[in-house]
């Protein structure tokens with residue numbers, strides 16, 4: 458799914474109104490209607506709703522929603538500033554609310570002495586994607602007051618105070634929602650940790666904006682959604698043999714970190730690799746042979762790797778638990794100097810590369826690197842926030858002609874063509890040592906099976922997150938282990954096969 462900037466979403470609204478038999482007011486009614494449906498499913502009629510509506514169209518959504526909820530029998534109170542000019546649509550919906558005697562409307566100055574009750578739900582319709590300057594002090598006070606209230610909080614379209622495509626200012630006043638009900642598409646700020654933290658759970662409602670605009674409007678930002686994965690996933694042919702699905706070699710482990718090699722190798726085996734090798738130091742021989750009997754062991758040294766062979770037909774995934782011993786460093790750099798085939802690189806292999814910026818030039822074109830934020834910083838330098846980090850990653854992916862998998866809650870896959878694919882699978886149960894090792898194994902297996910670097914990276918992060926979600930459901934986010942995630946990879950493939958109409 459494409460992601461558009463706020464400016465593009467506004468163009469999309471305008472295009473839909475101009476080219477379809479629908480008015481701005483009708484769109485607002487549809488938007489409010491979709492929120493009503495969600496609210497009815499999630500809150501029983503004993504709840505009372507307090508609306509905080511601004512003067513733009515986000516406020517208009519709020520007034521329309523307040524009226525529709527009232528008509529469904531809910532108790533509704535509205536706060537708004539009648540002294541400021543409303544947008545045309547907001548004014549119509551404000552007047553419609555005002556005409557209903559059962560809806561009380563108060564000025565913002567009364568928020569402090571209003572008595573909220575136990576069943577209150579706060580609806581934030583102060584600002585939407587039209588916010589174009591910092592929130593004024595009085596509104597900031599209101600937002601801070603609302604944030605301190607211990608009631609469920611729902612934002613309409615975007616939490617008020619967030620800027621849709623950019624980093625928020627230091628100490629910016631932002632409404633902190635439990636749920637964000639957004640229209641038509643995700644906004645970029647939902648994905649980034651500094652701003653995404655304000656959104657709670659996100660629901661996206663299709664309000665019927667023009668499909669023609671969606672198809673033709675150009676963007677470089679995408680969500681990795683189920684439909685993209687279905688287009689990417691290649692079911693296995695029954696007329697196949699182990700050679701059909703490639704050779705993968707995991708290069709990992711050192712004394713005390715053989716677990717990293719085990720997890721990467723297991724994830725690689727579970728992700729469909731035809732023939733799997735693991736190059737590790739001898740101290741891991743028995744552990745690896747016992748835990749991953751399907752993989753062939755190749756000795757790379759005694760307690761850490763000091764040498765490994767370049768094998769033309771194999772796809773290499775290098776890094777988990779290697780350590781940064783000078784001997785390992787020499788081996789990694791020698792390997793990179795001798796290979797031109799794309800490789801997958803993580804963890805200590807990235808740390809070795811980051812010691813000298815010249816090493817980056819050794820990365821074969823179309824390689825995939827999978828840094829977490831700290832590894833990214835070691836490789837490419839410090840940035841002030843995740844928006845800046847992404848900008849730098851775009852620049853580096855293009856410069857080096859590699860794919861960067863920037864690991865985060867919403868991992869980003871950055872292509873050499875300057876595209877960004879945001880992942881929306883995965884959960885905090887994966888915030889544990891070992892999850893990254895599994896990701897390296899998964900991506901290596903996909904690359905070995907003939908997926909392009911782009912598809913291996915995109916499919917890999919989605920698969921990893923989805924398996925993490927399945928593991929979280931089974932064991933809880935607290936208790937699930939990266940090993941559980943690896944065991945769930947099979948269920949993700951079953952999920953994909955079931956959704957494939959040919960099966």
Ligand SMILES: NC(=O)C1=CN([C@@H]2O[C@H](COP(=O)(O)OP(=O)(O)OC[C@H]3O[C@@H](n4cnc5c(N)ncnc54)[C@H](O)[C@@H]3O)[C@@H](O)[C@H]2O)[C@@H](O)CC1
Pocket residue numbers: 470480481482484485488511512513514515516518544583584585586587588589590591592593613614615640664
């Ligand atoms: N037909 C449409 O245009 C639709 C619009 N929709 C809603 O409309 C919203 C966008 O509406 P608008 O563009 O009117 O803008 P918003 O309602 O997001 O609010 C911004 C308004 O406040 C002003 N403003 C901006 N920053 C401010 C600040 N810091 N302090 C005080 N005032 C400030 C702006 O000049 C603008 O009038 C969307 O987020 C969505 O909720 C939806 O109803 C879907 C259909």
Ligand SMILES: Nc1ncnc2c1ncn2[C@@H]1O[C@H](COP(=O)(O)OP(=O)(O)O)[C@@H](O)[C@H]1O
Pocket residue numbers: 804829864865866867868882883884885886887888889890891892893894895896921
């Ligand atoms: N809160 C989270 N939500 C979603 N995914 C997460 C979260 N925390 C971690 N992950 C995922 O888990 C993996 C962790 O990788 P990494 O930090 O390299 O771990 P390690 O090297 O210890 O195995 C990444 O793929 C990351 O996206």
Ligand SMILES: [K+]
Pocket residue numbers: 515581582583584585612613614615616617
């Ligand atoms: K809002």
